[in-house]
Amino acid sequence: MHTEDRWITTPLTAGLLRGALDVERTAHGLLPHRLPARARAQCADPQLAMAESQPSGVRLAFRTRATAVELDTLPTKRQYTGAPTRPDGVYELLVDGVLTGSGSVGGGNVLTIDMATGRTGRRDGRAGTLRFDGLPGRLKDVEIWLPHNETTELVALRTDAPVGPAEDRGRAVWLHHGSSISHGSDATGPTGTWPALAASLGGVELINLGLGGSALLDPFTARAIRDTPADLISLKLGINVVNADLMRRRAFGPAVHGFLDTIREGHPTVPLLVISPLLCPMHEDTPGPSAPDLGGLSEGRLRFAAMGDPAEKAAGKLTLGVVREELAAVVEQRSADDPHLAYLDGRELYGEADFAELPLPDQLHPDAAAHRRIGRRFAGLVFAQGAFAGRGTAREGG
Incomplete structure (x- = not known):
């Protein structure tokens, strides 16, 4: 006291x-x-x-x-x-x-x-x-x-x-939803997560709904996004669905449609960006689930591995390659009636060249340096010249 x-x-x-x-x-x-x-x-x-x-x-x-x-x-x-x-x-x-x-x-x-x-x-x-x-x-x-x-x-x-x-700076509110990578994974501090860095560079107020292990297209998450005031919304989808081996290809596309339908009930004209997974070699062509290799845990080393079989894709199991195909198709289909919807391939934020230079230490999550790179890339690709460029200076009415 x-x-x-x-x-x-x-x-x-x-x-x-x-x-x-x-x-x-x-x-x-x-x-x-x-x-x-x-x-x-x-x-x-x-x-x-x-x-x-x-x-x-x-x-x-x-x-x-x-x-x-x-x-x-x-x-x-x-x-x-x-x-x-x-x-x-x-x-x-x-x-x-x-x-x-x-x-x-x-x-x-x-x-x-x-x-x-x-x-x-x-x-x-x-x-x-x-x-x-x-x-x-x-x-x-x-x-x-x-x-x-x-x-x-x-x-x-x-x-x-x-x-x-605090002073109201009149900034646009950016709501972002994603997995543990968006949550912050191995960032060294709260302003060093890639969404926090991108928000700072983009001059927006961040609401981070990156939920480690839990970006699973849950309807209650879609309703939470629907009901939260926001000027810009992005959704980084897919990696956790593969990690958890949660659904098959037949279910994934309709689930994404339903997730977007719910968000659009509350935000009919807000710029909405769908982002596919970053490069993750272990799951590019191999389905989940993911499992930890605990052998090095006592030495502070943790690695993950994909436990599925690439042959299982024929039975509808999801890989990151399949997820990207489905997400791109959903956005393309909806874009005819939704001019404020856009798609970004996550490999533009972190791809093969990045993996060669800044590999994923546990095969799944980027390190602090990769977070900084992803944040800067997002700011350049989305805030400076992409889906959010010149947008969101005033909150959507209604």
């Missing part, structure tokens, strides 16, 4: 958050969610619950003259059985849009996951404190980006000067 007279405690409310679709009041404070309660109630999958509660793209935003900021949080950290301890999640401080500092909060709860059996356990812990000092004393916009890969309950916010609402 802090008793210094200079500290001002500001109540934590949804109004201080950007990038979250919902907040939950817990016994400790405020828990941001990236899916609304109605969606969460329709699926008991623990992977989805973990992914959507990890606040990728979620940030506290406020305006203040404070030179010092303290944030108490209760993190929930992951620990994989037999693996070295994972590093603490990273918080990043932006002052007037410029990355100024970073830090972590130790302790907290620990979620233990046995990848061999799927069993989980939980050990409760205590909240910790993140502190940033030496901020300029002028009136400024401050953002604290929460760890993209660590569930974070917000407990208390203290500053040495009053806090007010």
